[in-house]
Amino acid sequence: MHSSVRPEVVLFLTTLDLSHPDRTRPYHRDGRPFTRAERDLLVTFTPEEKAAAIAQIQLEDEWQRELDEMKDAFVDLLMKYFAKLPKGSVVSDAVAIMTDEDYAEFERLAEIVTAEDTLEFRALYEGS
Numbered sequence: 001m002h003s004s005v006r007p008e009v010v011l012f013l014t015t016l017d018l019s020h021p022d023r024t025r026p027y028h029r030d031g032r033p034f035t036r037a038e039r040d041l042l043v044t045f046t047p048e049e050k051a052a053a054i055a056q057i058q059l060e061d062e063w064q065r066e067l068d069e070m071k072d073a074f075v076d077l078l079m080k081y082f083a084k085l086p087k088g089s090v091v092s093d094a095v096a097i098m099t100d101e102d103y104a105e106f107e108r109l110a111e112i113v114t115a116e117d118t119l120e121f122r123a124l125y126e127g128s
Helices: 007-015 036-042 047-082 091-096 100-113 115-125
Strands: none
Touching: 007 036, 007 047, 047 091, 047 100, 100 115
């Protein structure tokens, strides 16, 4: 059975900025206006594509909430140790006095909370 959901339409729906001040045309959330071809495709969305876009947006929101919680936990973990160190201490100073359990958590969280920045850096600077 052929799917009636077109991924490109779902993508456009998930990037649509519904709060953009210019109400005369649609914009992507990054501020770019939709091209005429994108607009022409966007207005043809089906109920199934709308449902798929809503589901995707919900997944992205949940992922962002979880990531924010992990970032907060990472900062809280570091601050627990910075509170024991003199002013001007750096992360490596905090890591040096961590318990084995906290160090394992630090390693786990560091990989997660820095992944997005690493991917952005690689996209911007690798191969240039």
